[in-house]
Amino acid sequence: MTRKELTHQIRDKQSFLCVGLDPDLTRLPRFFLDFEDPVFEFNKRVIDATKDFCVAYKPNVAFYEALGTGGWQALAKTLDYIPETHFTIADAKRGDIGNTSRLYATTFFQTFDFDAVTIAPYMGEDSVAPFLEFKDRWVILLALTSNAGSSDFQFYKNDVGKPLFQHVIERAMTWGDSNNLMFVVGATQGTHLRQIRTIAPDHFLLVPGVGAQGGDLSTVVTEGKNQDIGLLVNASRSIIFAGTEAHDFDHLVSSAAKSLQSEMSILLL
């Protein structure tokens, strides 16, 4: 999907919501366990309930990989089920030497047909470049993550006080542009979001950490929005686990997504 198509969808729906499809088996409502493929059935119901309120879906590959070959089948079926209109992100956080990263790129962009993959920057340019060679596909590079451990290395400062995450963003902007490269910036990193928006005014930012992780949506919009909106805000647990019983599952999941979308539409005014 192109940047233009994504932006068009966001404006059209007044939503920059990405729903994280992280079907943790230990948290799946019990009634799904009666189905032959509980994970796919769960995702299908979540997608049906949320597709009108979001523009993107982000399955975190860990949750599928943990289930063995059945998990990969569920991931493939889920990706097939997501409407063509929606942007799809494999949250895989991959990154390896060049010839191996090329294989990962083939996996996620060809074997599967994702629009985007999340990538860890530690191994540098040749670990990222193979993903950027695919037309109309995206690298979403970890820059400043939402977790506690983000303070261990991402704020490592050079002699003029520039933190590693800024160096990562600046270097990566010489490898790709705002049509094939986004950055992950945690919603919990509010004060740094403005700084990152200054460094990368045109790039889309994928912002996890709203909801269960405690990030604030209005701060994200105030600090991170650009002229094309330029944000995808991800929520996973607060939406997909909003319902626990069969009779009102769809309604509660749908309401959780709709509520975030409403908030977004007001913040975009």
Next chain:
Amino acid sequence: MTRKELTHQIRDKQSFLCVGLDPDLTRLPRFFLDFEDPVFEFNKRVIDATKDFCVAYKPNVAFYEALGTGGWQALAKTLDYIPETHFTIADAKRGDIGNTSRLYATTFFQTFDFDAVTIAPYMGEDSVAPFLEFKDRWVILLALTSNAGSSDFQFYKNDVGKPLFQHVIERAMTWGDSNNLMFVVGATQGTHLRQIRTIAPDHFLLVPGVGAQGGDLSTVVTEGKNQDIGLLVNASRSIIFAGTEAHDFDHLVSSAAKSLQSEMSILLL
């Protein structure tokens, strides 16, 4: 596997060779394509030909993941086929927020039964800690990699000139110890190997980059060996693709491994 058992094996075999099981389908000798599961058949033959000369096997997960569900089945069968005596490493370079890293740990240590997993450090402590909770299992953390892109971020220096890779090693040594934590240091990083050995005198180092990537074995031993040897040197392409025809495949692969083992045994004198 414990550190003591691994060290015992290394001394016993006079080998610290790890064979990288990276069955790139485009490079697999053609005669394997006649088998129902070419990847597993290839690995089986490589394992039979090399097991007397190496102490560890390291499948890079990318090569299996790229083949879809069949690839994961081949990985499971390969892991089952590796003799109990050998140390097994899932070269996965994973790393995610705490609850997700916990799932990856379950995947590689329980769904599969690997001794060790390679981990990318960018997301910090909570992305690494869940792997360290498993008894007699290992985290092998990327520190200074063998690829060209290693210069992009791993040498990022703070105000007193300390490079990021050193900071990563020092921080990680507060999370794990020499019984559950190793570091990846590329064989192509010769001059820094001694520096890393000074920082982490007791930890095992996993050293890729000998062979196809151009690293020198004797430098690795001179700069990196400690009192327990403390090295696992990985070679992949130079061993597993040493043979191309059915009639001498096993012999050539075996010879390539034996030749590295002989070199190692001399360097250990």
